[in-house]
Amino acid sequence: MILVLGSTGQVASELKRLPGVFAVGRPDVDFCDLASISEVIERASPLAVINAAAYTAVDAAEDEADVAHRINALASGEVARVCRALDIPIVHISTDYVFDGRGTRPYLPEDACNPLGVYGASKRAGEEAILASGCRHAILRTSWVFSRYGSNFVKTMLRLGGERGQLSVVSDQIGCPTSAASIANCCVEIAKNMIADRSICGTFHFSGAPQVSWFEFAREIFEISGSEVDLTPIATDSYPTKAQRPLYSVLDCQSTRETFGVTQPDWRGDLVRVIKEIGDANV
Secondary structure (H helix, E strand, O other): OEEEEOOOOHHHHHHOOOOOEEEEOOOOOOOOOHHHHHHHHHHHOOOEEEEOOOOOOOOHHHOOHHHHHHHHHHHHHHHHHHHHHHOOOEEEEEEHHHOOOOOOOOEOOOOOOOOOOHHHHHHHHHHHHHHHHOOOEEEEEEOOEEOOOOOOHHHHHHHHHHHHOEEEEEOOOEEOOEEHHHHHHHHHHHHHHHHHOOOOOEEEEOOOEOOEEHHHHHHHHHHHHOOOOEEEEEOHHHOOOOOOOOOEOOEOOHHHHHHHOOOOOEHHHHHHHHHHHHHHHHO
């Protein structure tokens, strides 16, 4: 059995739908209470752990740095410590926000990290805690997550497009949308590989393809949904946010493909499915 930490986030919600997976979240485990984390892992006695629990409110993290650090860094370190003690592998979901976005080619797993905000810094601290623990790990960085669950860009665009009919969307931030379902499948595949092969350990990247701007992503969303929305491209400077975002966060996923045989999904196919699921849920 593979234990998933987290039960309500986008990826955790998709993981719960997969066979051989058992997910725990609140109230069974409090990720601000490190003792409860060790208790739930030891009680489950899994073959592997997928850590899908995280504080992901990028802008709110600027005002809640302590909470973000406790969940994304300290709790992740505790998960790693317990996995080390039990000698089981951990698949830990991380983010493109560990990079500053000043690059001009897809980021490799070994590239230097330089997060721009509290969220990215807390996630990087979590990575470092896992590395320091000495546990068998696969840190999996991903980007621009979307699904029918929670809050994400796709759901926001569909809602705002329906309310306003005219939107301005940032066009100078470049990345790769990735469906939560694809991430969930990738995590389980990695966990199975690590259970079978004890030599696997490292940091990997996984995202959808091809790369786009938020503006281009929004245009595809409305085209697929059949919504008539007037879109205007704008620069990041014209849409200020509390937390600074990386302008370029394309991830190089070659090592993931070579190690686990997992290829980058075309996010456009996943987007068709997700938009249908959102529509069905709203009927």
